Amino acid sequence: xxxxxxxxxxxxxxxxxxxxxxxxxxxxxxxxxxxxxxxxLCVHGPLRDALALLPDLAAAGLRVDPVAISRLIKLCVRxxxxxxxxxxxxxxxxxxxxxxxxxxxxxxxxNSLVSMYAKFGLLDDALKLFDGMPQRNVVSWTTVVAALANxxxxxxxxxRFFVAMLRDGVAPNMYTFSSVLGACSTPRVLxxxxxxxxxxxxDSDVFVRSSLIDAYMKLEDLDGGRRVFDEMxxxxxxxxxxxxxxxxxxxxxxxxxELFMRMKEAGFLSNQGTLTSVLRACTGMVTLEVGRQVHAxxxxxxxxxxxxxxxxxxxxxxGSVQDADALFSRMPxxxxxxxxxxxxxxxxxxxxIEALKVFDMMRSEGPRPNHITMxxxxxxxxxxxxxxxGWYYFRSMQKLFGIQPQREHCxxxxxxxxxxxxxxxxxxxxxxxxxxxxxxxxxxxxGACRMHKNANLAAYAAKEILKLEPDDQGAxxxxxxxxxxxxxxxxxxxxxxxxxxxxxxxxxGRSWIELGKQVHxxxxxxxxxxxxxxxxxxLSRLFSRVTNLGYTPQTEFVLQxxxxxxxxxLLKYHSExxxxxxxxxxxxxxxxxxxxxxxxxxGDCHTFAKVVSKSEGKVIIIRDPVRFHHFEDxxxxxxxxx
DNA sequence: CTAGGGTTAG
Numbered sequence: 001x002x003x004x005x006x007x008x009x010x011x012x013x014x015x016x017x018x019x020x021x022x023x024x025x026x027x028x029x030x031x032x033x034x035x036x037x038x039x040x041l042c043v044h045g046p047l048r049d050a051l052a053l054l055p056d057l058a059a060a061g062l063r064v065d066p067v068a069i070s071r072l073i074k075l076c077v078r079x080x081x082x083x084x085x086x087x088x089x090x091x092x093x094x095x096x097x098x099x100x101x102x103x104x105x106x107x108x109x110x111n112s113l114v115s116m117y118a119k120f121g122l123l124d125d126a127l128k129l130f131d132g133m134p135q136r137n138v139v140s141w142t143t144v145v146a147a148l149a150n151x152x153x154x155x156x157x158x159x160r161f162f163v164a165m166l167r168d169g170v171a172p173n174m175y176t177f178s179s180v181l182g183a184c185s186t187p188r189v190l191x192x193x194x195x196x197x198x199x200x201x202x203d204s205d206v207f208v209r210s211s212l213i214d215a216y217m218k219l220e221d222l223d224g225g226r227r228v229f230d231e232m233x234x235x236x237x238x239x240x241x242x243x244x245x246x247x248x249x250x251x252x253x254x255x256x257x258e259l260f261m262r263m264k265e266a267g268f269l270s271n272q273g274t275l276t277s278v279l280r281a282c283t284g285m286v287t288l289e290v291g292r293q294v295h296a297x298x299x300x301x302x303x304x305x306x307x308x309x310x311x312x313x314x315x316x317x318x319g320s321v322q323d324a325d326a327l328f329s330r331m332p333x334x335x336x337x338x339x340x341x342x343x344x345x346x347x348x349x350x351x352x353i354e355a356l357k358v359f360d361m362m363r364s365e366g367p368r369p370n371h372i373t374m375x376x377x378x379x380x381x382x383x384x385x386x387x388x389x390g391w392y393y394f395r396s397m398q399k400l401f402g403i404q405p406q407r408e409h410c411x412x413x414x415x416x417x418x419x420x421x422x423x424x425x426x427x428x429x430x431x432x433x434x435x436x437x438x439x440x441x442x443x444x445x446x447g448a449c450r451m452h453k454n455a456n457l458a459a460y461a462a463k464e465i466l467k468l469e470p471d472d473q474g475a476x477x478x479x480x481x482x483x484x485x486x487x488x489x490x491x492x493x494x495x496x497x498x499x500x501x502x503x504x505x506x507x508x509g510r511s512w513i514e515l516g517k518q519v520h521x522x523x524x525x526x527x528x529x530x531x532x533x534x535x536x537x538x539l540s541r542l543f544s545r546v547t548n549l550g551y552t553p554q555t556e557f558v559l560q561x562x563x564x565x566x567x568x569x570l571l572k573y574h575s576e577x578x579x580x581x582x583x584x585x586x587x588x589x590x591x592x593x594x595x596x597x598x599x600x601x602x603g604d605c606h607t608f609a610k611v612v613s614k615s616e617g618k619v620i621i622i623r624d625p626v627r628f629h630h631f632e633d634x635x636x637x638x639x640x641x642x
Numbered sequence: 643c644t645a646g647g648g649t650t651a652g
Contacts (some may be wrong), residue, residue, distance in 0.1 A: 142643095
């Protein structure tokens with residue numbers, strides 16, 4: 001076997017003298033033909049032939065070039081065959097397994113093997129080999145640190161190994177630092193690491209810098225990340241992507257987009273990674289106009305399904321179903337994600353019937369729905385009160401699509417029944433489903449109880465949540481809100497006391513609106529916006545107009561027990577009202593007013609928006625974290641059902 | 643032989 005491979009390899013690649021060498025081997029003047037063949041196979045493959053020579057090499061007692069061995073190890077990684085890697089390991093270390101016995105068992109080769117195990121996710125093997133190594137250098141340590149930093153759940157171990165490395169007297173290099181930064185879990189550790197990086201003069205390395213930026217961003221220290229970025233003299237595309245992604249992920253979409261503009265000014269061409277981050281920023285912010293501009297960039301990657309899907313999602317989340325739908329129907333190909341995105345997007349925009357129509361289309365011409373598609377379908381049903389359809393899809397998804405209902409589907413069903421006011425059915429469903437109810441389910445029920453003002457059941461659901469998650473803020477807040485809705489101020493106050501005592505803070509209501517290239521943010525009760533005077537005037541103008549059309553403030557949506565004028569004041573300055581006033585002041589002819597909210601819309605603001613849409617003849621679109629409300633001529637797309 | 647960013651649907 002070996003002989004035929006050797007002849008083949010040598011004969012194939014170099015006819016003439018080497019073929020002779022194959023036949024007349026002189027140990028003093030010529031490299032052994034086995035070694036020649038082996039080295040070639042390590043570079044060009046096939047992997048299988050190279051592996052087949054290992055036993056003969058061992059039998060002949062030949063010492064193989066470590067470079068060749070490590071190339072072979074890399075081939076295994078490329079082929080994704082850990083078994084072959086183990087074979088090489090066994091050959092290199094010999095039967096004794098004492099680490100120094102066989103040919104090629106240098107530090108270099110051991111490092112390659114550790115790295116191979118790490119890349120296959122075989123951490124135990126990597127560590128066992130590492131522990132048995134007679135010496136270890138920076139590379140050995142760095143390989144292990146990187147492997148641990150990339151693993152989930154045991155990142156702390158990376159830090160421990162890093163410290164052990166220092167104790168061992170091995171100096172970290174830029175590779176080590178950029179790896180260990182990925183395991184950096186507290187600001188203190190980060191400060192310490194950053195300090196040592198500067199001290200040893202590695203802070204000019206681009207890799208180290210981008211890891212530093214990423215580490216600051218992951219700890220939500222945007223300024224820290226920004227500073228590292230600003231100090232850089234030479235930046236590459238990945239550094240730009242790091243900082244843009246950091247801003248996009250921490251919710252600072254405006255910052256992300258500004259950086260994207262600067263990146264283009266600096267002459268960098270965006271790649272798929274840049275654009276996905278920028279689209280994510282647009283999706284989070286509902287900056288439709290900027291999103292359209294990004295769309296123009298994306299056109300250069302027109303075959304990229306991921307970017308297309310992200311665009312459809314962005315248009316849906318920005319409340320522009322027309323754009324989303326136009327794009328969806330023009331897409332060269334559509335996968336499950338495309339269809340699911342479109343279905344959920346329509347449902348979120350209150351177009352449940354259309355969502356179900358798209359689902360029918362998908363069934364006839366698209367890919368097979370998956371469990372996330374079904375979540376979208378059930379979401380469509382629950383947000384339109386289509387109880388019967390919901391039951392039908394829930395009951396038949398196993399039979400029709402082979403999808404076993406999961407937790408999230410049960411949650412949709414509880415939502416469907418709860419929203420429709422069938423609270424008893426919802427409770428019955430929870431007790432009969434195949435899962436142990438979790439806090440998500442109870443929270444859904446609690447939301448429905450609040451909507452239908454069933455305080456007793458709400459208290460039950462809240463207690464169940466607090467059994468599972470004793471410190472859950474949401475449970476306390478929803479419970480107290482329920483009492484407030486019922487005007488049971490004593491009970492509400494009791495819950496608020498718990499919230500205050502535990503330091504639970506309620507997120508203030510925030511709304512934002514895009515005007516030109518700027519995003520204006522409004523916080524409930526906060527009149528610090530530069531146009532506040534104008535906004536207050538506009539609000540009173542709107543109030544007098546809508547009062548004539550029959551609007552009265554619904555003070556039951558105010559949560560504290562206050563005199564009714566004070567309550568009206570609080571209501572008046574809800575963030576969405578400030579945004580609506582700002583929107584009507586600056587409205588452009590024929591364009592809808594688009595507003596984003598961080599919390600669910602309040603009932604009074606919902607009525608207000610409806611009446612304003614009629615009195616001002618404007619379309620108002622408000623997106624809350626769950627769905628959209630399109631207000632037009634006094635009605636909302638949600639049919640007052642949300 | 644060791645290192646950096648992004649990845650869409652709920």
